[in-house]
Amino acid sequence: MRIFDPRRFVLSIAVPSILFLNLATAPVFAQTAVEAALGMANLMDGAGGGISNDELVAALQGAAEAGQPIAMWRLGVMYENGEGVEKDRVKAFGYFSRIANDNANTPPKSLEADIVAQSFVKVGEYYRDGLPDAGIKVDSRRSHALLMHAASYFGDADAQYRVGRLYLDQNELGINALQSARWLSLAARKGHAVAQATLGDLLFNGAEDVDAQPVEGLMWLAVADHNARGTPEQASIADMLNDAMSVATPEQRAEAMMAADNLGPRFGGY
Numbered sequence: 001m002r003i004f005d006p007r008r009f010v011l012s013i014a015v016p017s018i019l020f021l022n023l024a025t026a027p028v029f030a031q032t033a034v035e036a037a038l039g040m041a042n043l044m045d046g047a048g049g050g051i052s053n054d055e056l057v058a059a060l061q062g063a064a065e066a067g068q069p070i071a072m073w074r075l076g077v078m079y080e081n082g083e084g085v086e087k088d089r090v091k092a093f094g095y096f097s098r099i100a101n102d103n104a105n106t107p108p109k110s111l112e113a114d115i116v117a118q119s120f121v122k123v124g125e126y127y128r129d130g131l132p133d134a135g136i137k138v139d140s141r142r143s144h145a146l147l148m149h150a151a152s153y154f155g156d157a158d159a160q161y162r163v164g165r166l167y168l169d170q171n172e173l174g175i176n177a178l179q180s181a182r183w184l185s186l187a188a189r190k191g192h193a194v195a196q197a198t199l200g201d202l203l204f205n206g207a208e209d210v211d212a213q214p215v216e217g218l219m220w221l222a223v224a225d226h227n228a229r230g231t232p233e234q235a236s237i238a239d240m241l242n243d244a245m246s247v248a249t250p251e252q253r254a255e256a257m258m259a260a261d262n263l264g265p266r267f268g269g270y
Contacts, residue, residue, distance in 0.1 A: 223263070
């Protein structure tokens with residue numbers, strides 16, 4: 001199986017230098033890979049009684065053989081989780097790696113760019129954990145490179161969040177709060193609720209190379225709390241916000257909530 005070599009693309013990519021400036025004009029970009037793939041499956045299983053699972057899988061396989069990334073993505077997710085098929089992580093890896101191999105230079109603003117970016121994230125996860133059945137050994141360097149390509153070239157919010165987390169782990173890219181904040185900020189501006197909460201907590205408390213900014217930190221925590229409603233992260237993000245609110249001054253709380261009300265709609269539909 002031919003596997004994409006991330007070294008050709010990402011080891012020399014510069015880290016973004018823009019941090020917190022121009023919040024009011026930052027755009028929001030929706031992540032649509034999962035939604036599009038689910039929509040495709042739902043359409044094929046649609047009205048009039050739908051089609052059988054075997055027919056659905058066969059149709060997806062036919063589309064995948066024709067080179068359609070959305071079909072390969074859906075099959076990868078199905079085999080990874082055992083949804084309607086026998087769980088097979090080797091097959092899942094094969095689909096995700098094929099998307100990455102065949103579409104590494106897909107234009108970042110193209111229709112399928114988000115699926116390609118998320119495939120880089122998926123393949124990076126397999127290299128992070130290893131997949132012996134596919135001959136994949138743990139390779140943190142390659143995992144980081146794949147994630148960096150998704151975050152830098154494609155501007156994928158989830159990848160940017162994950163890179164931000166890598167800079168908060170001594171065992172990954174080492175502790176560098178400033179670099180973490182830069183990546184988290186990119187993801188936060190695109191409506192990534194967990195990135196917003198992580199950035200908010202970092203700014204509220206400060207770190208060795210990041211001065212505490214309690215008002216901006218509270219703002220991001222409030223925006224994250226709103227955007228995370230109905231998600232598995234809702235409770236943990238609410239706890240982070242409540243902890244920060246409990247030690248903030250009344251003036252800081254008031255200013256942060258005003259900022260969240262004014263700027264929240266730009267960062268994920270507040």
